[in-house]
Amino acid sequence: MKHSKIGLLYILPWLAGMLVLTLYPFVNALVISFTDYNLVREPNFIGFENYVTLFKDADFLSTLTATVKYTIFTVPFQLAFALFIAYILNFKLKGINFYRTAYYIPSLLGGNVAVAVLWRFLFQQEGFINRFIGLFGAAPIPWFSSVNGAMAVIVFLKVWQFGSSMLIFLAALKDVPQELYEAASVDGSTRFYSFFRITIPLITPTIFFNLVMQMVNAFQEFNGPYLVTGRGPLNATYLTSMYIYDNAFKYFNMGYASAASWVLFIIIMAVTAVLFATQNRWVFYSDEGN
Amino acid sequence: MNRLSKLEQRRRRRNLISAVIRYGILTAVALIMIYPIIWLVGATFKTNNEIFTTVSFIPNRIDFTPYIEGWKTRTQFTFTTFFLNTFKYVIPKILFCLISSTLVAYGFARFQFPLKKFFFSILMATMFLPAVVTRIPLYILWKNLGLLDTYIPLIAPTVFANEPFFVFMLIQFLRSIPTYLDEAATVDGCNSFEILIRILLPALKPAIVSCTIFQFIWSFNDFLGPLIYVTTLSKYPVALALKMSIDQSSGIVEWNQILAMSFLALLPALILFFAAQKYFVEGVTSTGAKG
Numbered sequence: 328m329k330h331s332k333i334g335l336l337y338i339l340p341w342l343a344g345m346l347v348l349t350l351y352p353f354v355n356a357l358v359i360s361f362t363d364y365n366l367v368r369e370p371n372f373i374g375f376e377n378y379v380t381l382f383k384d385a386d387f388l389s390t391l392t393a394t395v396k397y398t399i400f401t402v403p404f405q406l407a408f409a410l411f412i413a414y415i416l417n418f419k420l421k422g423i424n425f426y427r428t429a430y431y432i433p434s435l436l437g438g439n440v441a442v443a444v445l446w447r448f449l450f451q452q453e454g455f456i457n458r459f460i461g462l463f464g465a466a467p468i469p470w471f472s473s474v475n476g477a478m479a480v481i482v483f484l485k486v487w488q489f490g491s492s493m494l495i496f497l498a499a500l501k502d503v504p505q506e507l508y509e510a511a512s513v514d515g516s517t518r519f520y521s522f523f524r525i526t527i528p529l530i531t532p533t534i535f536f537n538l539v540m541q542m543v544n545a546f547q548e549f550n551g552p553y554l555v556t557g558r559g560p561l562n563a564t565y566l567t568s569m570y571i572y573d574n575a576f577k578y579f580n581m582g583y584a585s586a587a588s589w590v591l592f593i594i595i596m597a598v599t600a601v602l603f604a605t606q607n608r609w610v611f612y613s614d615e616g617n
Numbered sequence: 618m619n620r621l622s623k624l625e626q627r628r629r630r631r632n633l634i635s636a637v638i639r640y641g642i643l644t645a646v647a648l649i650m651i652y653p654i655i656w657l658v659g660a661t662f663k664t665n666n667e668i669f670t671t672v673s674f675i676p677n678r679i680d681f682t683p684y685i686e687g688w689k690t691r692t693q694f695t696f697t698t699f700f701l702n703t704f705k706y707v708i709p710k711i712l713f714c715l716i717s718s719t720l721v722a723y724g725f726a727r728f729q730f731p732l733k734k735f736f737f738s739i740l741m742a743t744m745f746l747p748a749v750v751t752r753i754p755l756y757i758l759w760k761n762l763g764l765l766d767t768y769i770p771l772i773a774p775t776v777f778a779n780e781p782f783f784v785f786m787l788i789q790f791l792r793s794i795p796t797y798l799d800e801a802a803t804v805d806g807c808n809s810f811e812i813l814i815r816i817l818l819p820a821l822k823p824a825i826v827s828c829t830i831f832q833f834i835w836s837f838n839d840f841l842g843p844l845i846y847v848t849t850l851s852k853y854p855v856a857l858a859l860k861m862s863i864d865q866s867s868g869i870v871e872w873n874q875i876l877a878m879s880f881l882a883l884l885p886a887l888i889l890f891f892a893a894q895k896y897f898v899e900g901v902t903s904t905g906a907k908g
Contacts, residue, residue, distance in 0.1 A: 331809070333809055334725075334729065334730035335731070336724070337720050337724025337725075337728065338725060338736065340720060340721060340777050340778050341717070341740070341777060341779070344717075344774065344776070344777020345739065345777075348773070348774055348779050349751060351754070352752075352754035355754035355757075356750050356751060359753065359757075412643070412646065415642060420639070420640075429651050432650070432654065432890070433654075435834060435887075436654070436887070438835070438840070439837075439838040439840075439883055440855075440859040441878075441880065441882040442883070445653055447863065453669050459672055462672065487650065539745070543745060547749045549841055550841065554860065571749060571752075571753075575752070575756070576756070581753055581757065588752070591749055592747055592749065599745070
């Protein structure tokens with residue numbers, strides 16, 4: 328490794344971008360949140376008024392509830408599913424490439440508007456899903472006009488995209504030494520037992536990484552609800568990121584929307600901090616770790 | 618001996634049963650996962666009536682009318698415009714991202730300099746920074762510069778390696794390339810930039826392919842960016858054009874046309890994925906891709 332200030336020169340583009348396109352907007356959002364800036368008038372400093380209004384605003388509070396609900400319904404299911412499938416895929420299997428592809432494609436395409444169009448179509452009253460469950464004699468479900476149905480539609484969309492978490496789990500599982508399983512099986516341990524006593528503890532760092540990543544993403548989810556369900560019945564799928572978008576880019580209440588974005592940011596940071604605090608109770612980093 | 622072979626038999630049977638269960642679950646889940654996409658492909662050839670009456674994905678006939686009519690759109694523009702518009706920012710994004718991310722990753726992976734640890738932890742922290750909190754001031758910034766309704770706000774971050782995912786992926790990859798080649802080149806009188814271009818760049822090829830693919834697909838799929846910054850119809854990318862087509866859902870909705878255009882919007886990502894599958898898996902697993 329060369330000791331040379333020339334390294335600074337190479338990272339200069341990133342440093343400039345980080346200051347202007349990340350740090351400055353990050354701090355500026357906080358500053359704007361204490362003003363009544365609306366793009367037209369000169370901003371006035373109004374102290375905590377935006378924050379006080381936010382916590383009296385039933386719409387905002389309901390978006391927080393919906394966002395938390397969405398996160399609780401998506402992240403654990405997505406991770407459990409991803410881990411379960413990765414575990415099965417980790418056995419020596421013929422055709423593993425086909426399966427890996429099939430599971431990864433939804434994650435790959437998930438962000439595309441086309442998938443949202445498809446989702447909107449599949450879950451219509453007369454749509455594919457209702458006709459499919461009809462084959463088993465089930466009554467059609469009013470997906471978009473019921474509170475739980477609308478939430479379920481966007482939750483399914485997210486859980487469907489478990490592929491990238493799965494690939495990360497799969498890489499971690501490949502690193503679990505095979506001898507450990509063999510030793511355990513000689514000792515008479517069942518696969519079930521080995522999974523919970525050997526596999527899970529050894530990949531807790533990966534579980535933790537995926538958990539934080541997916542949680543941060545879920546709290547900011549926008550495309551799914553915005554494109555598929557909209558606000559939903561009784562604002563059931565009106566998530567905080569949509570509320571921020573509406574206030575900022577529809578009504579141009581930049582101050583108010585910035586305050587909402589900082590509240591969301593603080594919530595995300597708080598949940599992340601809680602996760603990090605619980606880390607030493609359940610996440611095991613091996614000693615040789617780098 | 619006899620007992621042993623009985624045990625052996627039982628073990629074999631158990632292995633067979635668990636293999637059947639494994640394949641059964643994998644295949645069932647895989648079908649559920651990709652059936653929506655397969656069904657979409659079939660539906661693009663169906664008539665509107667057929668779409669709403671059959672569960673099977675196989676169309677009664679192959680008819681390209683939905684594609685032809687869908688491509689025309691109900692506006693004065695066709696999807697030719699919308700696809701070209703998309704490429705007008707996707708291609709610069711890929712180029713700038715590759716150049717800036719490689720330079721920055723090289724700096725982090727191969728040099729010692731003051732505050733390096735500090736900068737590296739900031740780089741990692743920005744990977745987790747919720748984008749929602751910087752969105753509004755960035756919009757105001759671009760507005761004050763008079764650059765709203767252009768593609769510049771979408772492209773600019775890539776000029777400054779502002780997507781830490783790519784930098785991190787390249788750093789990881791550079792670390793795995795042994796340094797003796799660099800050292801030999803230094804002895805031969807190469808400067809640090811020549812080392813990057815002549816020695817490391819060829820070795821970085823797989824990582825660069827991964828970056829290209831991810832940047833292409835993410836930029837192509839990006840919806841919120843264009844939604845905020847692009848307002849004129851003539852500048853719409855595919856993502857906004859599709860969104861518009863489902864908004865115009867008053868009157869008779871030609872679902873088969875909308876679905877046909879949706880499939881075309883997915884096609885570039887699908888083609889790229891199948892063409893370069895192994896790079897994907899490497900890219901996701903080396904860094905933990907978002908999404």
